[in-house]
Amino acid sequence: MRRIFYILLSNPLSVIGLVLVGTVVFSAVFADFIAPFPSHRGAVVDFSNFNQPPHWPNIFGTDLVGRDVFSRILYAYRISLILGVVVLAIAVPIGVTVGLAAGYLGGWTEFCLMRLTDVFLSIPPLVLAMSVMGLLEPTLTNGMLAVTTMWWPWYARLVYNVTRSEAQEGYVLAAEIIGASRLHVMFREILPNCVPSIVTKMTLDLGFVILIASSLSFLGLGVQAPTPDLGSMVAEGGNYLPDSWWLTVFPSLAILIAVFGFNLLGDAFRQVLGSDQ
């Protein structure tokens, strides 16, 4: 563990990633205390102060009904992170199980499961999520469902590839010879060796889930008003460019910073865990 931290801290880019992710997570968790106007997360109207450029105390300006853009970004971070964590918590176990089963059991199981995975992978992710989301009602729960349906195949394919090469290793054969059950070999022997790749991908993916979720709400197929969401904030502000630039620029930068942070951190994990193997 100390070695991992040492390697992480020795690379400036990883440190930046750690700081960015830390800031995003911190501001999402403690939004209630940081946000100057916590009530502006909901349907609040303050027409005396609408569409103002950045000034104190509205450091990112105010939106078309007078709500503080900075406060709304903090709460949007919270929604995005919850969505990301829930999506991964559902998608990863499904994908990992499918990948393990297909890679280890082989035969018809492999053929059917991997073709099913191919089906999901050959619909462009955003289009698949859009269809699911559009056909259901656009709510946070359905948003999670929509993003999950497009996310598990990537883990299935990743784990499948690792499993296929691990299944050739001596320790798997040894376990089989002493009569270990298939479930034991899959989850107790092979799975621990997939963990580094899975963790790396999960870190990168937290960023990408934020990215996809904001894309959905940008198209109006995501979290609905008045819940703050980075994507719908950009979409709304886009109609008032270039005069009310703060409506789009700050939420855009917020997405960029969060995803960039998770990408840097994911890259760092890839280097650390890769060199550990």
Add this chain to the structure above:
Amino acid sequence: MSPVVRLLVKRLSISVIVLIGVSMLIFTIARVIPGDPARIALGPNATTEQVEKLRDKLHLDEPIYIQYGYFVRDFAKGDLGVSLYTNRPVTTDIAQFLPATLELVIVAGMFMIGLGIPLGIMSARFRGKAADNIIRVISLLGVSAPSFVWAVILMLLFAFFLPLFPIAGQISDTLPVPQRITGFLLVDSLLDGNFRAFFSALHHIILPAFALALSGIGQAARLTRSNMVETYDKPYIEMAQSFGFPARRIANRYAFRPSLIPSLTIIGLDFAAMLGNAFLVEAVYAWPGLSRYGVQVILRKDLNAIVGTVLVISATFLIVNIIVDLLIAYINPRIRLAERGGS
């Protein structure tokens, strides 16, 4: 059979299986939704009788596998049904909107290959130096934002603050639209010999295509770099270096070639992502492509149009992947030369 042909047959047959799977999947999703599509299509003022008639026409009261059977029968005749939104055959709608989207994605693909790979090569050649670090940060930034964010930022910078490019649309309003031959505006205006229209269309496509390509450029650069850095450790590179070959020649010829194959695979996947992301960029630049149609039909629960749009996009993606696979087979000497030996 030569290996390349055998590969083509294998890939085509798997693609057909996958496409059938896609059609079943999207068909099922589209039919299990809450709400009555016939009622939505006809609006609140329609009589119960009219709704019943439309339900009957769409076979909505039959079990889902029978509905799918009707769908397959019509599909075999090249009929994807009538859109409940535009009241025209879905195939006509798609034929009208798809070319603009494809044109955008193809130009973006050119940016991706033309900029991403050279940046990756440069980054690997100067690995560890300042140039490498700058390229790496830029490509990571490119990957780190959805294309609508880049679309908005580029529009703000290069259409509003520095008015170098037009803000929206596919061609200048003052020019007559060239005769529709292929549907691709750039191709049509050239075929028409109308160079003013061609340059106007080119001028309009650069900014949206670049916004769409940015994440692909980053991905291609990162991948090319990481593969090449691995290759640089190989003994044959050391040999070339000890012969005193110029660093540039080593980078472009010896270190790059082996990493071209994995890069191409990812470029195929990125193309698929761009087909989806085109929806976002088109929304920002008011691009008359499949996007507005797609979002509208999804919001209106227009079953036939949704199934048709998703099917066509998936089929396009599968075709691109087959082309990429064939290209790889052609580039990879182990496959190409096996063919020569076999015949």
